Each structure stands twice: as structure tokens, then as C-alpha cells.
Amino acid sequence: MRIPVVGAVVVGVLAAGALTSCSSNTQVPSIGYAVDNPITTYNGNTSQGAYSAAPQAFPRVLTGMTYTAPFGQSVADTDFGTASVVPGETLTIQYRLNSAGVYSDGVPTTCEDLALTWAARSGKFTRNDDRGNTVPLFDAADTAGYADIERVDCQPGSKDATVVFRPGRGFANWKTLFSATEVMPSHVAARVANVPNIESVLQSGDAEALARIADFWNNGWKLAPGDLDLSLFPSSGPYRIESFSEDDGLVLVANERWWGEKPATPRIAIFGKRADMKDKIDSGAVEVVDLGAKSVQDLQLSGFTAVNDPSRSVEQLVLSTQGVFASVDARRAFASCVPRQKLFDEVGHPDYNRSQGPGSGVSNSRIVQSDTLIYPTVAATEAGKYPGGDVPAAQAALTASGVTAPTIRIGYIAPDERRAQTVRLITEACAPAGITVQDVSSPDFNATALRDDQVDAVLAGIGSVSGPAGSALNTDALIALRGGSGTNYGRFDNPRFNQIVDNLLSDGNDNTQLRLSVDGESLLWSEMPSIPLFDQPRTTAFADGLGGGIKNLSKAGAGWNMDRWVLRK
Template sequence: MRQTIGVLSAGALVGGALAGCSAKNQVPSIGYAVDAVPLSYNGGTTSGANGGAAAIFSRVSTGFFYTGPDGQPVADTDYGTAKQVPGDVQTIQYRLNPDGVYSDGVPTSCDDLVLEWAARSGRFTKAGAGGQVPMFDAASTAGYRDIEKVECQPGSKDATVVFRPGRHFLPWQTLFGAANLMPAHIAAQSAGVPSVVSAVQTADPTVMDKLAQFWNTGWNLTPDKLDTKLFPSSGPYRIDSYSATDGLVLVKNEKWWGLPPRTPRIVVWPKNTDLKQKMSDKAVGVVDIGAGSVKDLDLSGFSVNQVPGRGAEQLVLATSGVFASSDARRAFALCVPRKTLFDKLGHPGFDQKSGLGSGPLNSRTTQADSLYYAPSTGAAGKYPGGDTAGAQPALSSAGVSNPTVRVGYRAPDDRRAQTVAMIADACRAAGITVVDAGSPTFVPTQLGAGVDAVLGSTAGAPGPAGSLSGIGAAAALYTGQGLNFGHYGNGRYDAITDQLAADDDSTNVLNLDTEAENLLWNEMPTIPLFDTPRTIAFGNGMQSGVVNPTESGAGWNMDRWVLRR
């Protein structure tokens, strides 16, 4: 979807590979502190994607591709191979590894692809309050909604994915990836369905609704209430336990058919962890958090990397209540001090001259190191921030006087608390009262029902986010998508997004990007601030720690980690 210039090669930043460390003892368990909020094992659901499933489970629930250090899709040939077949109709042939087997002994099969497509195609609906609504709570249907069928014999290792005539999806390598392909046999057993493939082929609404109910919530993660039988692994690690006190424990999967993990146990400490205490207890070997999110964190004894991420730090606005009109949303954008926020909070520990992290972010969907970024984002020039004189008449046009804007985010987060405080100071003169509604239990679905704006990274994510393809970013504004927490809808934006996914002609891409940004700066469903800065640190003595400031986080290659002390 985007052509880019690599200003920062995150994959080149390797932490803690120290000469002579082989003489030290290898640590049998590594703590991985990441500011994701593990809500679901199923990264295809809204809660799973927003909760950071890709950063936690990419080496537990594998797929044909994963997100690499520069944000690009990387083939995982241990899982299987995918090949595009020449022809008028886009067709992809998938072949799963013949040796592939889940940790519960059930072979991986094309049934898993059929379940993923069915859940994310958008074609299975049921009656709702306002008409037909999707059965499956998919984070995004991008790409999957363009697929006509998945040819699969139940239990087979081969599948052929055929797209609809006239449709083409350029970033097809983002489909059927890590943390998204769920075990179809578990869904079938739990829903009381003999075969997922047969159920999808017959499309019986009652049967599909049973599958959907399990797919939506059956893989939810609740500390101290985890039936591990429901969470078989297709990767080097499997889930052993999850508790509020002991973290999410991943252990070596004895059924894994690829290279065994070099460290047998990884303990994931998510965002609600007392990180300072864990650091004091020496229970952490890898840190991957938003820069400045934990105040006065002592990282002595670590190799520290401060880098701009591919996630977009932004305010996602409701399209109801105080922000029901675009005039009100534009008024708020005028007073939000975007330039000042970047100067103070947007580039801690680094000073990029161009590309990622080099200035306030002026696009929702185009990466700052893209060739198209600068020429397509001229409309952002109207919104440097701090324009209280301009905000007041815009509020009057909206018929809104002295509004209160409640900004929610996953707390505690010192940088985001500072962000809200700075916005409150800047907007006060315009008659806008900004309230910090951050909470340890906050989730973006509260937008419009308790809060008026979400402060987070791409698609409101509290932790690792973003990729080179920008699929999640585009979906967060596409009508009816799970990640579209503000319930924004514009048919022209949807059409542009579909065109960008199918067209790689540079002139067309630039024109479409420019039209999209002009539209979005006018309707203001979100206010981009800056590329989300990340702090990624590896304990001294760590081998094979590689910075990945994307949705996959530092844990993208955790099975290669070795820590010696």
C-alpha cells in the first residue's frame, strides 16, 4: 500500500550482544515487560488486536507471515508457504508444513484458514438493533472481505484462496498471519460443530452464530481463570499459566516442529504490572514500553534504545455527544498543541531530521518515511495547535459552548497524563475543559459512552502498534470496522482505502493519499500527534534482542533470546 524510504532501520539495532558473555550462565527464564494489555489470545478480534496479541503471541500462535522490525511482513516458512498464482483473478496457494501440529497433538490444517476467513469476511450477519450486524467481532475485514472462497478439504494441509473477480489486494501477505490463525478444532468442539469447513460451506445461520460466539470471546484472557486446553499453540512457546501475581507464563512447546526456543520460559509482564518493582526484583530482561510512560524508570544494566515507532500517537474522537459535528472536532483540533506536544514528548532521546519521529504527525494512514507523506499532507498546516482564536468561532458554528472533553487512556501512563494536561492548558482559553479520564481498566470501546476521546497509538492501542502496510490504521477509520472505535463513516474514504489496497501506480497513490488526508482533516475523526516513541531495552548479557517498534514489539523473535548473567 505504501512505498517507503528506510530512514531508521530498526532491525539494525541489536541490544546487549556482549563479547565474552558466553562464559556466564544462561538464565532459564526471561521476563518480558511490554505495555500491551492481553485481553484475548485471538488477535483477529477487536479486543485481541487492540490488546497487543501480536506483541505477545507471535511465537505462540504462528501464521504464514509476521511483522518484522521495519514493519514489513516476513514469511514464516516453519508454519507454511504462500504463493501468488498468475492469472486474471487473484489467487493464493497456501501449503501448511506437513509436520505442523498443535501442542495438543491435533495437526494444523486449512480448516484454520477457513475459520479466519469466515470470521473476517464480513459476510455472516444477524439481526441487530439498527439492522443487520456482523456475527463476528472482527478487528478488520481488510483483504478478507475481497476473498470469494477458500478451497479446502477438511483436515488438509493445502488451501487455495480465490479473490472476487475485479478485486485485488496488494498487501495479501498481511493475511493469515501470526496471532490471527486460531485453532479451528477448538472452536468446533466448543461450539458443538462437527466441522468448521462444512459449517462455513453450508452457511447455516444458527451454526455460524455458535461459531461466532466462541470466536468472539472463547479465547478471552482472564488472569487466574484460564483453561489452558482452549489455548493450544502452533509455535515454539505455549501458554502455561496466567495470573495477576505471576504474569503470563510461556513455556517451551514440546510439539513444535521447528528450531526449539533457546530459552525454555518467558514471563510476559503486561501494562498493569508494577514495572519498577519487577525491575528491582531483577525479574525483567526485556523492556518494550512507550517512551516516558513510566516515570523515573531505572534502566541501568540495560542496553537502551529510544526510537520512533510505526504506531501513530493520536486522539480518536467520538462522532457523537460533544463531538457530533465536524465543526466541534475541528475546533478541538485547532487548540490541541500538536507542535508543542511533539517538541516536549514526541522525540525523547532521539532527533530525527526526516522520516519517522522527525516532527508532528500529519497523516493517519501514510507513514512519515513514505515518498507520499509530505506531498499529501498539506491540509495539516491549518492545525499546528494552540489556535484558541480560531477554535472559538468553530465552536460557535457547531452550536457548542464551553464543552467538556473527557480523554481516556490506559493508565498509569506518565507521558499520556502529561499529554492530556498540556492539551487542557492549551484549550482552556478557547472555553474547552479537558478532563483526564485515564484509568487502569480503560478500553477504547468506552468511546462515546463515558469518554469523548481516546489517547493511544494506532487504532487506540495502549502498547505496540503499527506496520508498514498501515492496514490497522486504515481500518480504524473504515465504516463498520471493529477498530473504528469512534464509529466514523464516510463512503468516499472507504472507496479510497479500497483503491489504495489494489493500486500501486504512484500517481494514483499520491492523488488518493492527498484526497484522503484533505477529507480527514476536514471531518477530523482523529487528531494525529506524533509517531509513538518507544523505549526498547535489553538486559546486559542478552543475545539476539532486536528492536521492533511495530505491532509485533520486541517479542517478535523471543524464541531466539538468550540471557547470560
């Protein structure tokens, strides 16, 4: 992986003091890294895994065709492989994996790794549930781009794959497919499912074998502190998993079989949301911090160079479309009383004041980034209808809904001081309208609770993710509200919006993007499946003496280039 030139500028801004002292002191052999998503799985591609720390923990463990760079852009990773378009009317991509590519267990990377990624993320393979409904066999977080692929031509054991899209379909951001943390080791799934290889099963359509593969893909890569069967977690990057414990965190060590540039520091210990962040930081166990700003109460970052910034993720309330929110008028009532402007003023921009772009005000779009040219036009669809704290409007909408004295349960992963304050402010603002708000956060909270009707709203970022989320592209935000998507935890399903999403993802034309984004955002303000609040503020901090640290305000977090970190004391 090659670090972009712009990275040096970011390091200079964030950690200039650290770099000047790096030349003469002793290098520390281990670096601690704190993130605010929970460490629960190796596979961040499932509907539950999307709510995990996998995108921050494993970009340099499970590499792919691209990685997410500091400004949220997708950058090719030729250490893993190369991709090129095959001329023709139908979009066809030729992938060639690096000939030296091999997993940490000695098994070469092959095109079957890409084939499994497509099979799991395509939505093509289905089963009938207990009620006779047709449901996906793989519990994928989303199918964006992969659903448009007709087939992956792959000879078992080969380094080459030809990916053919469906006639008349394409994916404007096809270069983001098969990216870091998306490509899982297919040989492990094949071994556990007791099949000779993935490709033979896909070609034969053997339903029982496919079900075994899907069951392992859905459940077999889960992580919990304690003894791990390391044979299930081989690495295709510069680091591999060594252990996972409550005290030491998830420990990554240098992968001896990595074919690229060796990691600068041999050991990284990652502490997820369920760790006592303040204790880990105060005790000196952590040297890199990537947390929601003001989320840890009384956090002191002495000995760090720290900065707060607006991120690529929009803090929002993702609403259920069942139960108390089955009526769109009930959702509008809640949106009317949620004090969006007050929330931005009091918790949405800690210690920075931006006049324009990210972090400059209340977010009025769920699907378009605030630093894009089309944002002002798309955001104008809100038309000032929902500044928040509008008790008469909330009461009128509540009357129209037929819902009396509703109680709204808001969930998020606790502890989180900024989100706790957010819920307190919402509670105060909505009480005069006759709406009771309950904070039902917990350390074990997962966004799937919304899908399971255990809460009425999730307070989180794009895709209901607790920690770092989003990128320079809008894919994650769009797909999170598309019917049938695994990250559409609120089960919003509007045929017109689904069509808009599909067209936005397939057609990159600027005029098309503007027109459809305006249509889509207008529909969302009418149907109210979520309430956007503000660009989520993040705290990135590097310990004094740490070089190579580059903040990344997207879903990859600061760990995007952890193999370049060097700490000297």
C-alpha cells in the same frame, strides 16, 4: 522462522555490550518481558482483542504465513506454510501448510484454520441485532483483505487451501493475510461449538452452528489471571501457554510438539500493562522492556542497554463522531486548540533530534508513514491550519458548531506519565477557548469506551492501540477510520473515504497511492475524526547479558523473535 540479516545490525547497535559476555557464563532458563498493552485475550483479532497485547505476546505461539519483522515489513514464515499465486484473471492463492505442522495438543494444523480466519474476518456472515439492523456475526477488528475473498476451498483435514478473491477485486498486500496471531485453532472452536468441523458448517450455512462458532471466536479465548483451561489454548509455535497469574505474569514454555527450530530459552514470562512495571523491572523480574517512552514515572533501567526511538505508530487523539463531537465544527475547534507543536517539543521526541523522517516533527498524516516518498505531499494537505494553541480559531469553530462550553473526556490506560502530561498540556491550551478537558484514564480502560460514548476521545496510537502498533504498511491506519471497521471506535463513516480506503488497499500502483492518499488525507483534515500528534516514541531495553534481542518498532514489538533470546549471567 529465519531472522533477516539486517537483524544482526540492529542487535549490534542495541545490545553489543550484552553479546560479548555471552560465551562463558551460565544461561538463565527464564526471561521476563514487559509490554504496555494489556494481556486480556488469546485472540487479538476481535475489536477488543485489537487493544490487547496479543500481537506482542503470541507471534511465537500462534504462527502464520508471515511475521512482522524489525522494520515493520511482512516476512514469509515457511515453518508454517507456503503461498503461491495461481495464474488467471481472478486473484487466486494456493496455500500449503507445513506437512509437519501440529498444535501442541497433537491436532494437525489444517486448511480449516485458514477457513475460520477468513470466515471471522470477512464480514460475510451476519445476524440481525435487537433493533433489526444487520450486523457482523463475528466481532472482527477489521476485514482488510479478507472481505475481498470470495471463498476458501478446503477439504476437511487437508493441508491445502485455495483462496479465491472476488472477480475484479484483489488485495495489494495479500502476503500479509493469515499472518502470525491471526490464525486461531479451528478445532477448538469446532469442539466447543459442537460441530464436526468448521468447513462443513461454512459450506452448509447452518445459521445456528455458525452463531455458536462466532460466539466462541468472539468470547471464548479471553484471558485473566487464575486457572486456565489450557485445552482452549493450543499452540502452533515454539512456545505454548503454561499459566497466567498476577505475580508471575503470562508464562510461556517450550512447545514440545513444535516442528521447527527449538526456542533458545525454555521459559518466557510476559507482564502486560496492568502489572506494576516499575516494580517488576526494579525487582529483576524483567529482562526485556518494550514500553512507551517516558510512560513509567521515575523508571531506572540500570543493568540494561536501552534506547528511545520513534515507532511505526502515530500518537493521536481518536475522536468520537457522536455526542459533543457530533458536529464537525466542534471537532475542528478542538483540533485548533490542541497544541500539536508544543506536544511534539515537550513529549514527542525524548532524547533524540531527527532532521527528517520518523520523529522529526509533528505528524501531519494519519494514513501515510513519515519515511515514505509520498509523505511530504500528503502531509501538505494540512496546510498549516492546525499547529495548535489557536484560541481564536477554536472559538470561531465552536461558535459555528453551536456547542457551548463543551467538556472533552480523554481516555487512555493509566498509569502513563507521558500521556498524563499530554492531557495536561491540552487542558491548559484549550481552557482559554472555553473548552474543558478531563483526564478519565483508568487501569481498565479500553478503546471500546469511545464506541460506547463513555469518553469523547482516546489518546493512543494507530487503531487506538495503547502500546506497540503499526507496520511498514498503511493497512491498520486506513482501516481504523473506515466505516464499519471494528477498530473504528469513533464511528466515523464517510462514503468517499471508505471508497478511497478500498481502492488504496486493492491497488498498489504508486501513482494511485499518491493521488488517493492526498485525497484521503485532505478529507480527513476537513472531517477531523482524529488529530495526529507525533510518531509515538518507544523505549526498547535488553538486560546486560541478553543476546538475540532485536528491537521492533512495529505492532509486533520486541517479542517478534523471543524464541531466539538467550540470557547469560
